[in-house]
Amino acid sequence: MQKSNERGAFYGIAxxxxxxxxxxxxxxxxxxxxxxxxxxxADESVRSTVALVFDGVTGYEDLTEDFGVDGTSALYxxxxxxxxxxxxxxxCGNDARFIVGFRGDGIITxxxxxxxxxxxxxAGQTDADKELLAQFGGxxxxxxxxxxxxxxxxxxxxxxxVGAVNTACSAVRALLGLDGExxxxx
Amino acid sequence: MRKSVSYFAKTGLLTRNPAAIQLLGLCFLLAASASLKxxxxxxxxxxxxxxxxxxxxxxxxxxxxxxxxxPAYLITAAGFVxxxxxxxxxxxxxxxRSLGIYLPLMAVNSLxxxxxxxxxxxxxxxxxxxxxxxxxLGYALVLVITAFVRExxxxxxxFGFSVFGRAFTGVPFFALPAGAFVCLGFVIAxxxxxxxxxxxxx
Numbered sequence: 548m549q550k551s552n553e554r555g556a557f558y559g560i561a562x563x564x565x566x567x568x569x570x571x572x573x574x575x576x577x578x579x580x581x582x583x584x585x586x587x588x589a590d591e592s593v594r595s596t597v598a599l600v601f602d603g604v605t606g607y608e609d610l611t612e613d614f615g616v617d618g619t620s621a622l623y624x625x626x627x628x629x630x631x632x633x634x635x636x637x638x639c640g641n642d643a644r645f646i647v648g649f650r651g652d653g654i655i656t657x658x659x660x661x662x663x664x665x666x667x668x669x670a671g672q673t674d675a676d677k678e679l680l681a682q683f684g685g686x687x688x689x690x691x692x693x694x695x696x697x698x699x700x701x702x703x704x705x706x707x708x709v710g711a712v713n714t715a716c717s718a719v720r721a722l723l724g725l726d727g728e729x730x731x732x733x
Numbered sequence: 734m735r736k737s738v739s740y741f742a743k744t745g746l747l748t749r750n751p752a753a754i755q756l757l758g759l760c761f762l763l764a765a766s767a768s769l770k771x772x773x774x775x776x777x778x779x780x781x782x783x784x785x786x787x788x789x790x791x792x793x794x795x796x797x798x799x800x801x802x803x804p805a806y807l808i809t810a811a812g813f814v815x816x817x818x819x820x821x822x823x824x825x826x827x828x829x830r831s832l833g834i835y836l837p838l839m840a841v842n843s844l845x846x847x848x849x850x851x852x853x854x855x856x857x858x859x860x861x862x863x864x865x866x867x868x869x870l871g872y873a874l875v876l877v878i879t880a881f882v883r884e885x886x887x888x889x890x891x892f893g894f895s896v897f898g899r900a901f902t903g904v905p906f907f908a909l910p911a912g913a914f915v916c917l918g919f920v921i922a923x924x925x926x927x928x929x930x931x932x933x934x935x
Contacts, residue, residue: 559801566793566805570812577816581823588826 593623600636600648600657603627610635614722618714620644622722635722637715643707647715653688653723658712660703675700683712688719738863745867747931751844752875753924758844762876763913765835769892772880774828775835776873778821779844782813783872784865786845787853789813791861794854802854803846810845844872875920882916883907 597604606626615622621638625648632651639645644661658680675698682695693712697705719725751757765775786809790797797805818836822829829836848868853861885891887908889901906912 556800559798562797563801563804563808566797567808570808570815573812574815574819577819581819584823585819588822588829592826592830 593621596638596646596661597623597625597636599659599661600646601625601627601634610722614718616714616718616721618711619718622718635719637718639714639718640707640711643704643711645708645711645715647683647712649688649715649719653719653725655683655686655688655712655716658683658708660708673700673702676703679703679705680708683708686712686716688716688723689725690716736860736863741860741863741867745864745869745871746874747871747924747928749868750871750875750924750928751847751868752872753921754928755847756921757847758842758872759917761835761838761842762872762879763910763917764838765832766876766879766883766913766917767887767908768831769877769880769884770828771832771835772876773873774821774825774832775839776869776876778814778817778836778839779842779872779876780866780869782810782817782839783845783848783869784862785813785816786810787848787861787865788858790849790853791856791858797854802850806846806849807841809849810842811840814840844868875917875924879913879916879920882920883912886916887912 593607594604597607604625604627608624608626610622610624611619618641619637619639623636625634625636627634634651634656635649637647637649638661639647640661645658646661647658648656650656660676660680679695679698679701680703683693686693693709693716695705695709745751747754749755752759752762766772786806789809790806793805814837817839818829821832821836848864852864852868856864881891885896886904887906888903889895889897890903904912907916
């Protein structure tokens with residue numbers, strides 16, 4: 548220890564750089580081994596989340612980068628084995644997160660609560676929660692400001708759900724070009 | 734002086750327990766003790782990271798100058814925490830999702846820095862590995878006990894199973910950070926009481 552203390556400042560920097568390089572090499576090697584599993588896990592996680600609002604999901608296309616708006620965590624085009632028309636789902640919300648499913652024409656099919664403050668919701672599963680979230684079904688993405696009635700006993704915050712659905716509608720409007728149609732009609 | 738395994742076990746688990754006696758890494762411990770399952774996973778990760786970090790720094794101890802020891806210790810611990818994070822994300826995905834930010838935060842846990850500076854930098858790799866195992870287990874023990882108490886009182890559940898029946902859904906205070914402080918205080922007091930009684934018996 549005494550001997551190493553007598554060496555200059557450059558030596559200390561060189562040792563720190565060498566340890567950093569070793570740590571990076573180790574992390575890169577482990578990442579090479581782990582990345583196929585991480586990718587597969589992420590894929591399974593998305594599929595199981597999308598399955599909350601759509602049945603028969605066989606795949607998805609991530610459109611978040613192209614059409615995501617502020618407050619949107621993810622936007623997917625959903626692919627099902629039977630084909631048929633396009634379907635979309637949007638994950639959004641801040642402290643409380645929701646997934647909103649849309650038909651190809653922009654009509655909401657289902658809304659589910661995912662988490663609140665990073666904690667998986669046991670909330671969002673009660674009959675009152677389901678009744679509250681069912682109010683969004685059938686609303687069109689180009690509707691002016693979505694509103695719902697509060698349901699007594701619901702553990703889902705109605706205003707958080709409305710905020711999330713409005714964000715999801717903005718993203719789907721941008722995706723389907725409904726904003727453009729509206730302004731042309733005006 | 735050659736130290737026995739029982740010496741490492743006794744010091745790491747009780748007389749110099751890193752969390753309860755040396756009060757190391759308490760910030761992380763308070764944040765990560767909300768769920769017993771997460772605490773167990775983090776405890777195992779802490780043991781593995783501490784062993785790897787201690788052994789590596791023990792092997793390099795003659796090469797690291799005093800002026801560079803803190804960055805060297807931190808980078809080594811951060812490297813092994815990154816490996817642990819990647820491994821958990823790849824092979825224990827549900828645990829990885831549940832742990833969230835807590836696992837990467839472990840890189841700045843003062844436990845690794847303290848053990849590297851106090852032990853690994855002055856002892857051989859075998860002794861440093863044993864120190865890592867038992868100091869890590871001691872830390873994990875406090876983490877798991879705190880999480881057990883918080884989950885039991887805060888949610889009335891252990892590993893998701895209801896303990897007191899459906900009528901008792903827990904006291905929310907214990908699930909909050911303030912509850913973590915109170916629980917940890919009692920756990921530390923209990924450890925210190927047992928340590929004092931053990932010393933008095935001698």
